Amino acid sequence: MTREEIVAQIKERLGAKIVDFHEKSAKRYYVEVRPEDVPEATRLIHKELGARFQIASGVDTPTAIEILYHWAFDQQGFVVTIRTKLDREHPEIESVSSICTGTEWIEREMWELLGVHFKNHPDLRHLLLDDNWPEGKYPLRRDYEK
Amino acid sequence: MAKTTIVPIGPYHALQEEPEFFKLHVEGEKVVHLDIELGYNHRGIEKLSESKTFEETVFLVERICGICSCSHPIACVQAVEDAGDIEVPERALYIRSTIGELERIHSHLLWLGLAGHFLGFNTVWMWSWRYREDVLDILELISGNRNHYAMMKPGGVRRDIKAEDLPAIRKMLDGLKGPINLFKGAVIDDPLIHARTEGVGVLTKAQAIDYCVVGPTARASGVAIDVRRDHPHAAYGLVDWDVVVMQHGDVYDKAIVRVLEMFESIRIIEQCLEKLKTVPGPVDSNPKEVKPGEGIGHYEAPRGEVFHYIRSDGSNRPARHKVRAPSFMNVVSNRVAVLGETVADATIILAAVDPCYCCTERMAVVDAGTGRKVLSSQELIRLSQEKTERLKKELGHEGPKLKLER
Amino acid sequence: MSFAIQALTRSLNVFHVAGSACNNCDIEILDVLTPRYDVERFGITLVGSIKHADVLLLSGIFNKKSAVRLKHLYEQAPKPIVVVGIGGCPATGLMFRDSYNWDVPPGEYIPIDAYVGGCPPKPEAMISAIVKLIGKLRGG
Numbered sequence: 001m002t003r004e005e006i007v008a009q010i011k012e013r014l015g016a017k018i019v020d021f022h023e024k025s026a027k028r029y030y031v032e033v034r035p036e037d038v039p040e041a042t043r044l045i046h047k048e049l050g051a052r053f054q055i056a057s058g059v060d061t062p063t064a065i066e067i068l069y070h071w072a073f074d075q076q077g078f079v080v081t082i083r084t085k086l087d088r089e090h091p092e093i094e095s096v097s098s099i100c101t102g103t104e105w106i107e108r109e110m111w112e113l114l115g116v117h118f119k120n121h122p123d124l125r126h127l128l129l130d131d132n133w134p135e136g137k138y139p140l141r142r143d144y145e146k
Numbered sequence: 147m148a149k150t151t152i153v154p155i156g157p158y159h160a161l162q163e164e165p166e167f168f169k170l171h172v173e174g175e176k177v178v179h180l181d182i183e184l185g186y187n188h189r190g191i192e193k194l195s196e197s198k199t200f201e202e203t204v205f206l207v208e209r210i211c212g213i214c215s216c217s218h219p220i221a222c223v224q225a226v227e228d229a230g231d232i233e234v235p236e237r238a239l240y241i242r243s244t245i246g247e248l249e250r251i252h253s254h255l256l257w258l259g260l261a262g263h264f265l266g267f268n269t270v271w272m273w274s275w276r277y278r279e280d281v282l283d284i285l286e287l288i289s290g291n292r293n294h295y296a297m298m299k300p301g302g303v304r305r306d307i308k309a310e311d312l313p314a315i316r317k318m319l320d321g322l323k324g325p326i327n328l329f330k331g332a333v334i335d336d337p338l339i340h341a342r343t344e345g346v347g348v349l350t351k352a353q354a355i356d357y358c359v360v361g362p363t364a365r366a367s368g369v370a371i372d373v374r375r376d377h378p379h380a381a382y383g384l385v386d387w388d389v390v391v392m393q394h395g396d397v398y399d400k401a402i403v404r405v406l407e408m409f410e411s412i413r414i415i416e417q418c419l420e421k422l423k424t425v426p427g428p429v430d431s432n433p434k435e436v437k438p439g440e441g442i443g444h445y446e447a448p449r450g451e452v453f454h455y456i457r458s459d460g461s462n463r464p465a466r467h468k469v470r471a472p473s474f475m476n477v478v479s480n481r482v483a484v485l486g487e488t489v490a491d492a493t494i495i496l497a498a499v500d501p502c503y504c505c506t507e508r509m510a511v512v513d514a515g516t517g518r519k520v521l522s523s524q525e526l527i528r529l530s531q532e533k534t535e536r537l538k539k540e541l542g543h544e545g546p547k548l549k550l551e552r
Numbered sequence: 553m554s555f556a557i558q559a560l561t562r563s564l565n566v567f568h569v570a571g572s573a574c575n576n577c578d579i580e581i582l583d584v585l586t587p588r589y590d591v592e593r594f595g596i597t598l599v600g601s602i603k604h605a606d607v608l609l610l611s612g613i614f615n616k617k618s619a620v621r622l623k624h625l626y627e628q629a630p631k632p633i634v635v636v637g638i639g640g641c642p643a644t645g646l647m648f649r650d651s652y653n654w655d656v657p658p659g660e661y662i663p664i665d666a667y668v669g670g671c672p673p674k675p676e677a678m679i680s681a682i683v684k685l686i687g688k689l690r691g692g
Binding site for chain 2: 648
């Protein structure tokens with residue numbers, strides 16, 4: 001499949017579920033979907049289109065907590081980022097680790113550093129921080145103070 | 147039912163990046179489960195980066211890892227350049243690749259030496275580290291430091307490679323070919339290394355895709371990915387080289403991929419040095435600002451893809467900086483690679499993804515029932531080395547012979 | 553010179569603990585032992601257990617998780633022991649000093665006898681530090 005075909009597939013299959021589509025350059029695409037559509041987008045992009053999971057970035061912005069799942073298409077040489085915005089007060093999203101095992105650790109990391117709850121994650125416990133880390137303190141939040 | 151015993155490996159070690167804590171669950175000699183605990187090395191770099199300017203950030207990410215100390219900066223500056231649409235002069239691209247490949251050679255030599263140590267061939271360890279010094283000499287000549295080269299900056303590189311240094315670099319590089327050939331022979335032809343590594347710690351292609359592993363770990367399992375080829379950056383699209391791929395996913399293939407990659411690295415450096423003779427400067431486009439936006443930079447470090455995501459809000463500091471090191475993806479795959487293997491082989495399997503070797507220096511076997519220590523760290527390395535000795539006798543072989551001609 | 557110091561400064565058994573380091577200092581420490589610098593000629597060897605150590609080398613900052621381990625290690629060490637901080641991190645924390653995951657430099661909770669500056673210090677600097685330290689201990 002060529003790059004154009006893959007991009008067309010993503011647009012067609014996700015259809016109305018795409019909130020925003022942004023082509024930054026021929027190598028970087030940003031697709032925004034609602035949180036409930038992330039598992040479907042993951043299944044499409046990983047299982048059917050064969051993308052490799054690079055990593056997910058959690059970003060705390062003033063209005064929402066954004067999660068960006070970066071997927072690399074190595075044969076075609078471009079990166080598609082699935083973006084989703086979560087409520088800052090109760091950030092919660094379905095885990096995609098059952099679809100792609102590679103996401104398991106980064107979900108744990110976002111849970112402990114950013115306070116995002118991943119529903120149905122097999123093993124949600126501390127990865128990087130001490131087990132005695134105070135609850136409710138998330139270092140990557142904007143309002144975190146040492 | 148057999149009793150399960152836990153073998154803790156770690157938490158931290160003397161030699162490699164990322165102190166990790168492996169808990170091997172064993173039944174007798176057989177490994178039945180692996181639990182990995184991280185965090186002994188967590189410094190909060192992503193948060194720190196938000197308080198640094200784009201130029202300072204490069205120095206910070208350089209200190210994520212001392213072995214990949216130019217991989218992270220290259221990925222980081224590429225992310226900044228992607229976010230701010232910054233141009234890079236052609237000469238700077240060749241310099242970036244030269245430094246990157248020199249780093250790959252010294253990193254692979256380091257791995258090879260340690261692999262030799264854990265298999266009980268300290269000769270291989272000492273020799274490969276001795277030739278690693280020669281690579282560090284080249285880097286010192288170019289950058290002024292043996293490690294932490296401080297060469298990268300958004301928009302180019304910090305220093306040029308001087309024309310009068312090129313012949314000296316070339317000569318030192320030629321001097322490396324003999325020793326690397328020697329190590330190739332030591333790994334490929336030696337029946338003992340075959341016996342210890344072939345079919346050991348297999349990561350299948352399907353597992354490699356599911357765990358999204360990167361770098362030599364993926365390429366040894368038949369997943370032909372290499373960021374340098376697939377997403378061309380620096381000078382990798384401008385020179386001629388090949389991606390090394392093996393099919394079996396065992397420790398042996400992982401070693402072969404690394405050894406053969408060193409030859410490709412030398413090829414790349416030679417071509418870059420040729421180009422540096424003719425391609426004119428400058429080496430830096432001196433960007434004055436980074437536009438608001440977001441950017442992704444990735445680079446093939448010796449251990450696999452390094453990934454950086456940077457969001458700029460138009461100020462002189464990143465609003466968010468996400469870093470992912472290759473071992474973050476590779477180490478998880480140990481969970482499947484080590485299953486069903488024996489404790490004596492666990493050392494080399496855990497080491498084969500090149501994560502954090504010296505965990506093993508702090509290995510200790512603890513009986514889960516009593517919490518009493520049964521085996522100490524050195525005893526575990528001894529177990530591995532004894533297995534080699536035993537095989538030596540069975541095969542009637544002396545181990546790799548390094549006949550040095552220098 | 554007491555008997556303990558005399559015994560301590562003969563053939564140094566070094567135990568090396570990497571905190572939350574970038575591991576560059578750790579690699580350089582091992583470099584000192586490999587053929588180019590080869591301090592094993594003088595009987596300096598790396599040992600696998602703190603119980604055998606005369607010298608404890610620290611590298612990197614010590615974060616909340618590894619600081620606990622360091623305290624345990626120091627308690628288990630046979631005394632007298634010489635503690636040396638390698639690189640700038642154990643002394644000041646360098647660029648990691650504002651990190652949320654650490655509190656104070658290790659010098660605040662265990663006694664450190666010497667620091668070797670640099671990021672990372674060159675092998676020559678470490679060798680020179682060892683020589684000076686031995687001289688100092690012997691009252692030179």
